[in-house]
Amino acid sequence: MKSIVVIGFLGTQLDAGQGAGRWEKWRPTVSLAQHEDMAVARLELLYTPRHQALAERVQADIATVSPETTVRLVPLELEDPWDFGEVYTGLYDWARAYPFDTEREQYWAHITTGTHVAQICMFLLAESRVIPGVLVQTSPPRRQREGDPGKYVLIDLDLSRYDAMARRFDAEQRDAVAFLKSGIATRNARFNALIEEIERVAVRSRAPILLAGPTGAGKSFLARRMFELKQSRHQATGPFVEVNCATLRGDGAASTLFGHKKGAFTGAAGDRAGLLRTAHQGVLFLDEIGELGLDEQAMLLKAIEEKRFFPVGADKEVASDFQLIAGTNRDLRSDVAEGRFREDLFARINLWTYDLPGLAQRPEDIEPNIDHLLALHAAENHRVARFNAEARAAYLRFARSPEAHWSGNFRDLSASVTRLATLADGGRITTALVDAEIARLRWLWKRGTPAGGPQTVDLGALLGPGREAELDLFDRLQLESVLRVCRGARTLSDAGRQLFQASRAQRSVVNDADRLRKYLAKYGLQWSQLSPP
Known part of the structure; x- marks a missing residue:
């Protein structure tokens, strides 16, 4: 059997008492040494120096009832035992320096005594395994009698030991994923993996999220479901506000998003709050964010980073704490390279980017x-x-x-x-x-496919007349089909996924883009020659 080592704070009220009458009182720290069914080998008693006398009295009393228990007095210099940062730092530093020996000793973190802040810190350190043990909670007997130690309960925070709890957490995540998919039993492995990650991000993060994908891929629908999931977890108390940025034009764009003051421009007959303020404590979904003008992009960046912005015509900032979900059917990387989209805004909204595949x-x-x-x-x-x-x-x-x-x-x-x-x-x-x-x-x-559009392939222009004439009919037809898919795809990876959809599920390593790149290289072709304008 491993020796039991208890780590706990001195209870300045519960452990206090003087004279013979103190033995008629239940004292949590002393009671740990009074249980006949278990023997505490060592007690690490944490206390602030101003309670030195009480700590020594408890040490002496434990020596009376349990001579085999060694009580080590551990002074902690805490100015304010109710200051979370101070208590956590002091306890953390002590635990990191402590010579834990899990091969020979088992550790119990006592959470009955100490301030509530100290108890929370003890819980966090045990949960994170900085203190490699379990929690022990003690409680008094129903009737106060001298020598009755009451009860103790051990709590192991290793959730892997609790199958029922683990199953419940798994079920909750499955329910959330199913909610994001509206209960549709989707079978595409890539899409399912994408939705599972989005579920984790939606409930754990308030950072901006960028949903990319072709028109009709479900960006707006997924954004609303993410909001409803956050709302069900009490993580969003404000509304879901949606706007298609392609509908915002001219002076009205900034007014719609950021609001305006009365008289800011012709037609501004009254104050307007704007969509950013309407979305306070909720979610703002800006679909087709690439359509925003550069001025609106600069204002949006400030609003995301500082949660404050100037309405049009105002000389005083207003505040709004919202989460941004953006949607686009364009490659914003190209827009950044060509100066149509601000690089700093793209960097800010590109923390979580998900490319939704088309049907x-x-x-x-x-x-x-x-x-x-x-x-x-x-x-x-x-x-x-x-x-x-x-x-x-x-x-x-x-x-x-x-x-x-x-x-x-x-x-x-x-x-x-x-x-x-x-x-x-x-x-x-x-x-x-x-x-x-x-x-x-x-x-x-x-x-909907104009002549000469993406579906048209001119092999002679791409390969040269001589090379085209050398191709067998089989190779020509196959190459034309591949190039039509490439012309209709947004990226090399997108085209690869379409072309190798069936076989990709059977491979342990999937690199559709590299596979397609090598196929094109056989004919001296590169993606840059084929990608849509």
Whole structure:
């Protein structure tokens, strides 16, 4: 058995007492040495020097009831035992210098005595394993009787030992992740990993978050769900305020965001609070943040860093403590390089950046999203619609194929499912309806792709007429297909994920960008020649 070593503060009130009458009183520190079922080998008794006499009396009393217990008096110079910083620093420094021997000794941190601040500090040091032991909580007997030590309870803060608690924490995180995904059982490994990290960041951080991705990828929806998750954890008491920066133009942009004073400009008939102040203690979602003008970007940077800013026409600052979530479908790195976006603002909002994949990059998630959209339609319209087996297979076959561009991402899918559910007689989506819907989508996407646009590939111009003529038809067709995907993708990694979606799940090391780069290099091509303007 390892020897028991107790570490505790002297209780200046609970451990006090003089004369023979003190033995009729329950004293927490003395009681630790009075339990017949356990023997304390050593007690490290922490105290402030002005209580030296009481510490020596407790030391002598423990020697009377438990001669085998060694009591070491440990003076701590604390000016204010209620000052958290001072108490924590003093206790931390002592613990770091203490020669713990966990092979031979077990350590109990006594949290019944000392100020509440001291008890909290003891808890934190045991939880962080600076004190490598458990907590011990003592309590008095129901009836005060001389020699009755009361009870003691050990609390181990190693949560890995508590399976039920660990399961509850895991379940809470799964619930939060499912909430961010609206309960949709998504199957794309990259997207699921991204949402799991976003869940942790959403509940642990108030730093700005940047959501990148194509239009319709769900940036606005995810931002609102993050806010609702924070709200459920009592981390946001203010509102969710959303604005698309592409709608802000001219003098009205600064006024909308930062507010204005009456008379600041023509038409300013009264004071206006502005969206930043409206979002106080809540979340401000600035979609398409890359559309903001440079002046508004400078004002926003100050508001993020200092939580203070000047409304238009004001000579006095106002305050607003909000969390910023920004959205963009542009590559802000390019905008910074070209001077369209402030580098300092980008650095400030780029702490947590998440690139949401488009629907075409998540073909395995199309089916669960269809089921989710059908359930929403049924709830809103009080009318259930379902595919028959053949129609479902036909629709999924097309939806997952390279022919399905999903250029509007989830907006396209939502509109498509809504049309099918609305037209379904008797609630049955038939093959005929699916065939008509596929024709509609083909027409829509063909109409949206201008001649000479990203889908057009001129191999002669890229490779040179001589090199093109040397290609077999098989290689030419394959290369044209790859280049069409590259022209429609925003980044090299984006194109790689689309091209190698099926095989990437079977590889232990995934580097789609490098794989695509090597393929292009076979033909003397580089991504810079293919990336969209």
